[in-house]
Amino acid sequence: MWTIGLTHYLILAAMLFCIGVAVIVTKRNAIGILFGVELILNAGNLNLVAFSRYRGADIAGQVVAMFGIVLAAAEAAIAVAIVVNLYNATATIDVDSATTLRG
Amino acid sequence: MTELTTEFWFPPAGQLGWFAPELALIATIVAVVAVPIILGRRARLSACVALLGVVAALLLTGDVGRRVAEEAAAGLAPPGAPPMLIADNFAVFFKAFLLLFLTLVTVLWLFGLTGRRPALARRFAAHSVEFFVLLLGSALGMMVMVSTLNLLMIILAIELASLPSYALAGYDKRDPAGAEASLKYVLFGAVTAAITLYGVSLLYGAFGTLDIPTIAAAMAGGGAGVGAALGLLGLCVGIGFKISAVPFHFWCPDVFEGATIEVATWLSVASKAAGLGLLLRVVTAMGSLDDALAITVGIVATATCTLANFAAYRQQNVKRILAYSSIAHAGYMLMAAAVFVPAASEAEPNLAASALLLYLLTYLFMNFGVFAATACVEWETGSSALSNFIGLGRRAPWLAVPMAVCLLSLVGLPPLGGFLAKWWLLVALGSGAAEHDRLWGLVLVLVLNTLFSLYYYLRIIYMMFLRTEWSRPAPLAPHVGGLVLVNACAVVLLLFGTLGARAVKLLADEYAVHLYAAPLARAAAALVP
Numbered sequence: 001m002w003t004i005g006l007t008h009y010l011i012l013a014a015m016l017f018c019i020g021v022a023v024i025v026t027k028r029n030a031i032g033i034l035f036g037v038e039l040i041l042n043a044g045n046l047n048l049v050a051f052s053r054y055r056g057a058d059i060a061g062q063v064v065a066m067f068g069i070v071l072a073a074a075e076a077a078i079a080v081a082i083v084v085n086l087y088n089a090t091a092t093i094d095v096d097s098a099t100t101l102r103g
Numbered sequence: 104m105t106e107l108t109t110e111f112w113f114p115p116a117g118q119l120g121w122f123a124p125e126l127a128l129i130a131t132i133v134a135v136v137a138v139p140i141i142l143g144r145r146a147r148l149s150a151c152v153a154l155l156g157v158v159a160a161l162l163l164t165g166d167v168g169r170r171v172a173e174e175a176a177a178g179l180a181p182p183g184a185p186p187m188l189i190a191d192n193f194a195v196f197f198k199a200f201l202l203l204f205l206t207l208v209t210v211l212w213l214f215g216l217t218g219r220r221p222a223l224a225r226r227f228a229a230h231s232v233e234f235f236v237l238l239l240g241s242a243l244g245m246m247v248m249v250s251t252l253n254l255l256m257i258i259l260a261i262e263l264a265s266l267p268s269y270a271l272a273g274y275d276k277r278d279p280a281g282a283e284a285s286l287k288y289v290l291f292g293a294v295t296a297a298i299t300l301y302g303v304s305l306l307y308g309a310f311g312t313l314d315i316p317t318i319a320a321a322m323a324g325g326g327a328g329v330g331a332a333l334g335l336l337g338l339c340v341g342i343g344f345k346i347s348a349v350p351f352h353f354w355c356p357d358v359f360e361g362a363t364i365e366v367a368t369w370l371s372v373a374s375k376a377a378g379l380g381l382l383l384r385v386v387t388a389m390g391s392l393d394d395a396l397a398i399t400v401g402i403v404a405t406a407t408c409t410l411a412n413f414a415a416y417r418q419q420n421v422k423r424i425l426a427y428s429s430i431a432h433a434g435y436m437l438m439a440a441a442v443f444v445p446a447a448s449e450a451e452p453n454l455a456a457s458a459l460l461l462y463l464l465t466y467l468f469m470n471f472g473v474f475a476a477t478a479c480v481e482w483e484t485g486s487s488a489l490s491n492f493i494g495l496g497r498r499a500p501w502l503a504v505p506m507a508v509c510l511l512s513l514v515g516l517p518p519l520g521g522f523l524a525k526w527w528l529l530v531a532l533g534s535g536a537a538e539h540d541r542l543w544g545l546v547l548v549l550v551l552n553t554l555f556s557l558y559y560y561l562r563i564i565y566m567m568f569l570r571t572e573w574s575r576p577a578p579l580a581p582h583v584g585g586l587v588l589v590n591a592c593a594v595v596l597l598l599f600g601t602l603g604a605r606a607v608k609l610l611a612d613e614y615a616v617h618l619y620a621a622p623l624a625r626a627a628a629a630l631v632p
Contacts, residue, residue: 047304
């Protein structure tokens, strides 16, 4: 029988991390980039909970994961507000077309 | 599977007392929201409430500083566990530094209300409550950043400092440039924050603890693997973003150009100072490792100041030039962090730490002086393009002369404070190089970069004094308050470079003694029962 252990969680988290990075690098839509960020954040949370369950001496890892969830929510809230603000100002959320500031 | 339990613990009042400045700042945030409910929304009222709270927090910091000097350094720690938050000399210096700068920025914002054209000023004053809640919130995050060695607190502090900054960058909602600046800032910040969290999870997994001194001790014991190295790298990404070290500097020029001048002023000094404070703590805690970390920091510092100095050459906007200038100065200060590791003496002042504190203190005044002068021009003319500075020497001599003084101090010419800051940094680098030959490279980099930077600083001065136009530009009537701020900064820089040089050096030395001695000892005690 196979038992699901720490390694399985770590591999899943690493895959999530890589997918997140790939999304960030390829997407040109601001909301799409935020999706990638969420994937990386959740990869970190998954790692923390798995490490806390299998290796940690206390529940510190799970506490950090709880904070990580809150942090992701706060960041999404402010990022989406800023994206809406940009849409109001320029009628696009494509990051490649946001090029007024350069030098 | 063992039972995972943790005793509930509430910090006693004695320990909370060490963090009176932070608590005062939290109370101020509540007051900034609550007072307009009773007295009505008025921009000046919000600014005055914020100013009162910040000055109170500054006084409390002085009080904590005296107690830190008398008693041993302490922190917020459950019995037998390493501290979550640390109160020591180092933290006190940075808190006082940040609060002093916050006071100056608040005053600049107040002047901006009358200095701007009426229509713009009204638009600006409409959201004063939100502005100060965000500004004080980011200041609170930065104060926590410089007083912790716990991975959870580091993440939370970086986020608490960053999230309000994103919103501040786009504070003027009708300005498309501000919207674009805040978008770039938030996307860049979100990505680095996510990578930092992933790195922290790896560090936690490798060592089963969130306390950096404990991790460092385990690493020194030969427990460092690939996971730990990747974790440390992730953590450095987060800190590098706050310092705007190369290659995490891309947000800096765009945000400075798009944000309002007050916000750019705040971010230019505070964000970097807090990031440097955090980096120094981490680097020192990791000091028991070999000097791989020092070399890495040295390489990043070299790349940061060199790239920034060359990128500043072709800029046409003064705020953008200043953004690259602030990146370059962050690079110089990173050099102090690189020599920080070898020079770890206890009782006498740490040469690198003292040089860094002196540099930061001088940097505050020269940078604020230049930004305040740019603010005066931007308030009057509506933009900070370099062409608006043409002939400023004749149009507004009382603005142009002190601004030139601040710029020359940024270059590092005697007899100004900037020269002394660079000099002591060179001394620290030289004494570090006596032990580690590789550090001689940093001395060379610093001297060469000072030469490179001469060009773009002098270019602004050339525009102000020597460039003549066919049409005589109209005289400029800068805001009186702004003029006072700029001139005061120039005078302070002159004093730092001449009469007050000794006093400033002694002050920096005083705060460079007994760095983190107590928390580290306690962490070691927790590790070895």
